[in-house]
Structure formats: structure tokens, C-alpha cells
Amino acid sequence: MTAMTEATLSPDKDWWRGAVIYQIYPRSYQDSNGDGIGDLKGITARLPHIAALGADAIWISPFFTSPMKDFGYDVSNYTDVDPMFGSLADFDAMIAEAHRLGIRVMIDLVISHTSDQHPWFVESRSSRINAKSDWYVWSDPKPDGTPPNNWLSIFGGSAWQWDPTRMQYYMHNFLTSQPDLNMHNPQVQDAVLDATRFWLQRGVDGFRLDTINFYFHDKLLRDNPPLAPERRNASTAPAVNPYNFQDHIHDKNQPENLEFLKRFRALLEEYPAIAAVGEVGDSQYGLEIVGQYTSGNDKMQMCYAFEFLAPEPLTPKVIAETQKAFALAAPEGWACWAFSNHDVVRHVSRWGADVADRTAFAKLMAAILMTQRGSVCIYQGEELGLTEADIAFEDLQDPYGIEFWPEFKGRDGCRTPMVWDNLAAQAGFSTASKTWLPIPLEHVLNAVSIQEGREDSVLEQYRRFLAFRRSHPALAKGAIEFHSVGETALVYSRILGDETVLCAFNMSSEPAMLATPAGRWTALEGHGFAAEVIDGNIRLPAWGAFFARRG
Numbered sequence: 001m002t003a004m005t006e007a008t009l010s011p012d013k014d015w016w017r018g019a020v021i022y023q024i025y026p027r028s029y030q031d032s033n034g035d036g037i038g039d040l041k042g043i044t045a046r047l048p049h050i051a052a053l054g055a056d057a058i059w060i061s062p063f064f065t066s067p068m069k070d071f072g073y074d075v076s077n078y079t080d081v082d083p084m085f086g087s088l089a090d091f092d093a094m095i096a097e098a099h100r101l102g103i104r105v106m107i108d109l110v111i112s113h114t115s116d117q118h119p120w121f122v123e124s125r126s127s128r129i130n131a132k133s134d135w136y137v138w139s140d141p142k143p144d145g146t147p148p149n150n151w152l153s154i155f156g157g158s159a160w161q162w163d164p165t166r167m168q169y170y171m172h173n174f175l176t177s178q179p180d181l182n183m184h185n186p187q188v189q190d191a192v193l194d195a196t197r198f199w200l201q202r203g204v205d206g207f208r209l210d211t212i213n214f215y216f217h218d219k220l221l222r223d224n225p226p227l228a229p230e231r232r233n234a235s236t237a238p239a240v241n242p243y244n245f246q247d248h249i250h251d252k253n254q255p256e257n258l259e260f261l262k263r264f265r266a267l268l269e270e271y272p273a274i275a276a277v278g279e280v281g282d283s284q285y286g287l288e289i290v291g292q293y294t295s296g297n298d299k300m301q302m303c304y305a306f307e308f309l310a311p312e313p314l315t316p317k318v319i320a321e322t323q324k325a326f327a328l329a330a331p332e333g334w335a336c337w338a339f340s341n342h343d344v345v346r347h348v349s350r351w352g353a354d355v356a357d358r359t360a361f362a363k364l365m366a367a368i369l370m371t372q373r374g375s376v377c378i379y380q381g382e383e384l385g386l387t388e389a390d391i392a393f394e395d396l397q398d399p400y401g402i403e404f405w406p407e408f409k410g411r412d413g414c415r416t417p418m419v420w421d422n423l424a425a426q427a428g429f430s431t432a433s434k435t436w437l438p439i440p441l442e443h444v445l446n447a448v449s450i451q452e453g454r455e456d457s458v459l460e461q462y463r464r465f466l467a468f469r470r471s472h473p474a475l476a477k478g479a480i481e482f483h484s485v486g487e488t489a490l491v492y493s494r495i496l497g498d499e500t501v502l503c504a505f506n507m508s509s510e511p512a513m514l515a516t517p518a519g520r521w522t523a524l525e526g527h528g529f530a531a532e533v534i535d536g537n538i539r540l541p542a543w544g545a546f547f548a549r550r551g
Helices: 003-008 039-055 086-101 119-124 186-201 257-266 288-295 316-329 356-371 397-402 458-470 473-477
Strands: 020-024 059-062 077-081 104-109 160-163 168-171 207-211 275-279 302-304 337-338 375-380 480-485 487-498 500-505 512-515 521-523 530-533 539-540 544-551
Touching: 020 039, 039 059, 039 086, 039 302, 039 458, 059 086, 077 086, 077 186, 086 104, 104 186, 104 275, 186 257, 257 275, 257 288, 288 302, 288 316, 302 337, 316 487, 356 500, 458 473, 473 487, 473 500, 487 512, 500 512, 500 539, 539 544
Parallel strands: 020 059, 020 375, 059 104, 104 207, 207 275, 275 302, 337 375
Antiparallel strands: 160 168, 480 487, 487 500, 500 544, 512 539, 521 544, 530 539
16 A cells, blocks of 8 residues: 555545445446457546546456356456456556545455356366365255256256266356355355455455355255245346245355354454445345344445335335335444446436436436435446446347346346547447447437536536535435425435434426425535425425525
């Protein structure tokens, strides 16, 4: 760590609480070498954009060595950079520049499974008696040759794949090329913790833990029971996926995970000011698991579930019930909320498909997200108000979308390249004649170059609101108290010490009048929204917001 880094980044161990984390999908952020795919040098070149936005940290989706069957979430070497993205030297340079700009760096750890090309799996599948034979989840077939149980893969079909060398099945929660690690084996735990230490020693500030509740399986390999149709939802898998037909009480969410997370946290505590956020993928028990994983201050600092990533419309009731459910399930915990990421339809399209003024809608969604109790993840392009891209079948890259097309179009629509310059080839993302995913014209028309400096743009509103949020600590770290939860009107306060900030939202395309809660309130400025207070009532335009301080 350089002297400049030490001067720029505070040693605050609590920096993550209320932090704004900007997610980067490295394939699609900036291409520095003209091959049509983003890379680490490209991220480094664009860090000033993130600093100007006002984010506290970046989270980078996987860049490790990988055959890219699942675009980096199939890791074949945990301690190196895939040549597609650059080198370890490029990573070190990126860390140094991020720290110079006051940005912390979190990286994606994928330790529930590896690629089938990882040397660990190559050795494990070679025989039943090698040193790593028990590093993955292997099982004999049933007497009739069928898989050992009824577990299903999120990516379709059985969660078991036959291996002719071992004459056994191996488990995979995702692609067949992503075998699950056997975390019941202490040697496996040691190996993934060693990989974690490798990146800590390179200067990372934290981790996002992919599929954190999938680490352990039921040792007895018991069948999952069926899930009643009325309990099914599409928050973690699309409705067309039979994965939703099971109650996943045996293939994930196992109690042994709690002890491993304590080991993981103990490793983080050896380094200053490190934080981790866990992704809890579960449609029935998400918040309950978040509560378990964030309790006691000895496991995860924060987790996120899928409540705000679900396809169902975001309403005042959903927001209030989610916050109240989280407080009940995780009274000691801290959430990390996101409206969009690399796995779901962009929220401007997911929730605002029928909204005429998508710019106003995008601005309001940003204000709601950034005033929730919890930390915040912003997904690249969200600050431009980007919509979901419509990708033709012949251009699809995502195996998930190819499997379930056309009812589910996969995740490519939210993964298209970032748009920087509307006048440059490939919108300034690349000099290549063809990029790994096409860039839609609608995105080019919302490029950074068009929005920058334009006061009414979504980008400038994000910058403005992030600065407003920083100036009011209650919005980042405070408690939340709901005053009014209507069909389209939402009013709550964020409270920290002597500061209480009132947040009022009109989540509709029609003007609204909202009652001001009892007490004396002083309107705040600098947040970018216009409203009037008339006889104690707040007059809000369509998709409008109002903020005030008590006293």
C-alpha cells in the first residue's frame, strides 16, 4: 500500500455500512486492446468516471482464469487473471489507481463450484483413490443407474452428471461444467481460504461471495420435497424452470455453512478494514438465511437477497414489507440492496416497461434505492438509465438463455457493453469491428458523452444524489421508520443521532399530494427534485420526491 493510498482511504473498519458499491462486469466495461471484450486496463482507464459518480467501492465480477462457459463464474485458477482480461500486474495497477482515487476494490469469489477444467477437478475425476478424490461431491448411482436423488440444476435438468472414469455422478448446481466443491472436506475449505488470502495480500478491500448459501449440501443426499405451487416464485430462477418446483432444503442452505463463514470472517479480520457481502439465492428462505449469515458479528458483514431483484413490480408495500421483514429476520444484520445486476433484467425495463417518462422513473428509482436502510449496489449503466437490450437468438452468449429460449431470454440483455461516447465506434467501448455482445442504438443515445454536464440527465442526477446522500449520514447509516405506505405514495424517515431526514416519494405517473408527518420539518435542497409544501402537505409531480430535515 502506497503512502498516497494510506492518505486517501480511511482505515475505518465500518466503511462498508451504508457504502455505495459500483458493480463492474469486466467483459463489458472497457476494452483496452481492441478484441471486443473488456479488460482490467479498461477498468483502470474508466475509474475516474466512478470517482466522479461518488461511489465508495467497486465490485468486479470474476476475471480469474476460466474456460468462460459461464463467463468467469467457472474458475479454473483462483489465483491468476485470465489472459482475456490481462495480467496480475494489470490487476495491481488497477488496485493502485482505485486507491489513489479513494475507491475501494471488492472482487467476486466463486467458491461453491469450480470449472471442470480446474486442476483440482481433473485430479478428482481421475480415480476414486487420488488425493483430491473427495474434493467434489461424488455419489454412486441408484441400482437402476439413475442419479442418487432428485436435485435439480438452476441451469436446467438434473444436478448430477455421470462421469465414466469414476463410474459415479458428480453434483453441479449450475452448468455440468461447474462441479460443486465438497465443502464438508476441511482441505477444500483450507484451499479456498488460501485463495482468499492471496487476493487480500494483493490489496483488495473486500469480497462479494457468489451463491453463498450453496456451499454445503446434505451429506445424506436426501431428496428435496416438492414445493406447493402457491409458494413458488421467480425471484431466483425464471418461472419456466422446474427448479422452482422443489423446496430446496437439502441441496443448499445447510447449517454447516455457519462455521465455515466464521472461518472466512476470521481470515478477513487479520487484515485492516476488509468487508464481505454474500449473495443469498433462495426464493423461500432468503431473508431468514441473511439473518443467520449476518448475526453475531462473526460471519458476513452484509448479505443481499433477491427481494429487490425480483420481476414483481416495486411498490411502496413491497419496499416497506421487505425492510420490516429484514429487520425481523436479521435484527443484528445489515443488508446490501440492488435493483439491477448482471443476472436480472435491468430495472428500468423490469419495472418501468409501461412508463412514458423513463428518465424521471430512473431518477426516482435511484433516490429510493439510495435512501434504503442498508448499503447499495449500482450496476454499470444504471447511472445512465439504460434499458434491457433486446438480443437476437443468434447473438446470444448466455447458456442459461439458450437453454430456456424464448420464454426466458437469459442474461445477455443486461450485459451489453457500456456506452461512453455516442460519436465513437462501438460507443467508445472498443475499437474492434465487433464486440462480444452487440451495442443497441438505444444505449448509444444515452452514452456518457451525451449525458455528462446536462443537468436534467440521469447521470447528473446520480452524481447529485450521491453527493446529497454523503452530506446526510442518516441516509447512509441511519435507522428507518415508515410513516405512510399507500398504493403509490411512500413516506419514511432515516434517523441517525440528532439527524432525521424525511423521504417522500410519488411512485406514479400522476401528480400527488402527500401529508407531512407531524412535527416541524425544513425542506432540504441539493437532491435534484422539485416539490411544494402547501398547508403542511407535499405536492409532488409524477415520479417526484421530497426531502426534509426535522427541526
